[in-house]
Amino acid sequence: MATFVIEGGHKLHGSITPQGAKNEALQVLCAVLLTQETVVIDNLPNILDVNNLIDLLGSIGVTVEKLAKGKFAFTAANLDTAYLRSADFLKKCNKLRGSVMLIGPLLARLGEVTYAKPGGDKIGRRRLDTHFQGMVNLGATFEYDQELLAYRFEGKHLQGTYMLLDEASVTGTANIIMASVLAKGTTTIYNAACEPYVQQLCRLLNHMGAKISGVGSNLLTIEGVKELHGAQHKLLPDMIEVGSFIGMAAITGSELRIKNAGIKDLGIIPDAFRRLGIRIDEEGDDLVIPAQEHYQIESFLDGSILTVADAPWPGLTPDLLSVLLVVATQAKGSVLIHQKMFESRLFFVDKLIDMGAQIILCDPHRAVVIGHDHTRQLKRNNMTSPDIRAGIAMLIAAMSADGTSKIDHIDQIDRGYEDIEHRLNAIGACIKRED
Secondary structure (H helix, E strand, C coil): CCEEEEECCCCCCCEECCCECHHHHHHHHHHHHHCCCEEEEECCCCCHHHHHHHHHHHHHCCEEEEEECCEEEEECCCCCCCHHHCHHHHHHHHCCHHHHHHHHHHHHHHCEEEEECCCCCCCCCCCCHHHHHHHHHCCCEEEEECCCCEEEEECCCCECCEEECCCCCHHHHHHHHHHHCCCECEEEEECCCCCHHHHHHHHHHHHCCCEEECCCCCEEEEECCCCCCCEEEECCECHHHHHHHHHHHHHCCCCEEECCCCHHHCCCHHHHHHCCCCCCEEECCEEEECCCCCCECCCCCCCCCEEEECCCCCCCCHHHHHHHHHHHCCCECEEEEECCCCCCCCCCHHHHHHCCCEEEEEECCEEEEECCCCCCCCECCEEECCCHHHHHHHHHHHHHCECEEEEECCHHHHCCCCCHHHHHHCCCCCEEEEC
16 A cells, blocks of 8 residues: 655646546446447546446446556447446455445346445445435336345336425436436426536537427436447546645645646635635636735624535535645635535544644534644644545645645545655655555
8 A cells, every 4th residue: 555755845836737537437427328329428537436437337338548648548339237236346345435326227228237335435324315316207117136245236217207306416316317218208406506517518419419498507308319329528627636735835835836727616715715815816727826924814894713624526525624624724814614525524634633733623524724824834744544535634734734744545646646656745745655
C-alpha cells in the first residue's frame, strides 16, 4: 500500500488544468452499454475508479480502444451474458461504487441483470432504494439471492411511467434515465438530480438518439425509443478538482491559475470559497487565485456565524465540504460546516485537531472551525485516508503544515485524482510517493 510523504510550507505558482470529471465519467461509461454502435468518450481521467470501470466493461464484452490520452472508443456489440452471471463480475462490482449504474443500462439492453452490493468510500450508509424503486416503477422485479449475496433483476418489457423520487440522488437519477430511454412509452422523473454531470449524460444520450427533455431541471421527460446509435462525447472539467486547487492556493498563500476550469458549470462553488474570504478572479474560462496572507470568513447579515452546508444541485456539492473545512482552519473567523448527506465524512477532523486545528466536532454532521488567521501553522502528522475527499483534504492540510507529514492508504486519493503528486510538484509542491 502506497504512502504520500509531504513536506509542508511550499508555495504554489504557475498554472494547473483540472482533469475530466470523475463523476461524469462513471455515468457516461455505463451508457455505452445501451447501443451496439461505437461511442467515443474524450477527456477521461486516468484514475482508479475510471480505469476499474473500463476494465469491467472489457470483461463484460465491450471492445475498448484507446485513441489518444484520455480518449477511448467503446463498442458494446456483443455482451458476455455468461460473464454477467459469474462470481468474478459480482466481485468487481463489489469493489466499485459507480458500478451500481450498470443496472439501468443492462436491464434496458438485456432485460435482466445480477448485481452485488457496491463498494466505495467508507462515509456512512449510502442506500440504494432510489435506484431499485426506479427499476420497479418501470416494471422490473428484483429479489435478493442469499447464496450469491447479490440482487437479481428482471424486466423484459420496461414500461414508461411517472415517478416522484424520494431523494434527488445523482446516481439514482442517472440509473433511471438509462433504463428509461429504451422503455416503451413516456417516463417522467420528478425530483430528478440536475447536476451538470447528469445534464451531460442526457446530452450524450440525446446525441445517441434518445428523446430527453427538461435537461437541467428537476423534471425530466423521456420518450422511449427502440434503439440508440453511436456518438462522441467530451467530459467537463472536474469541479471537485477545481475546488481542491482553490483550497490549496488559499491555505498556502499562493498565487495560482486554474486553466479551463469550466466556470459556467461550477455553480456556487467559487462563491462558497469567497465566503471564506478567498479572492477568486475570472479571466475567460480560467480562475485566478491571487496570493493572500489573510482571508476573513464572512458572517450572515444579522451578524451570526456563517454556516456552509451541502445541498442538491444547484446547492453546494458535499464532495467539497472536507476541502472547505481544511481551508477554514487558516482563515480569520469561525464557520459551521454542516455535512447533511453522509454521517461519517467529518470523522477525519480528529487528524486535523492533532495538527493543531481548532475544530469542535458537534456530531457526525456538524463541525465548528475557529480559524488561525495564519498566526499558527498546522503541525506535521501521520494520517490514513478514509475516502477520496477526506484524503485530498488531508493532503491540503499537510501542504500547509510545518514539517513533513505522511498519508497512508493513498489509493483512496488515486481513485479520484489523476497523477496528483506529479501535477502538484510541477507547480511547487513537495510530495513523494512511497510503497
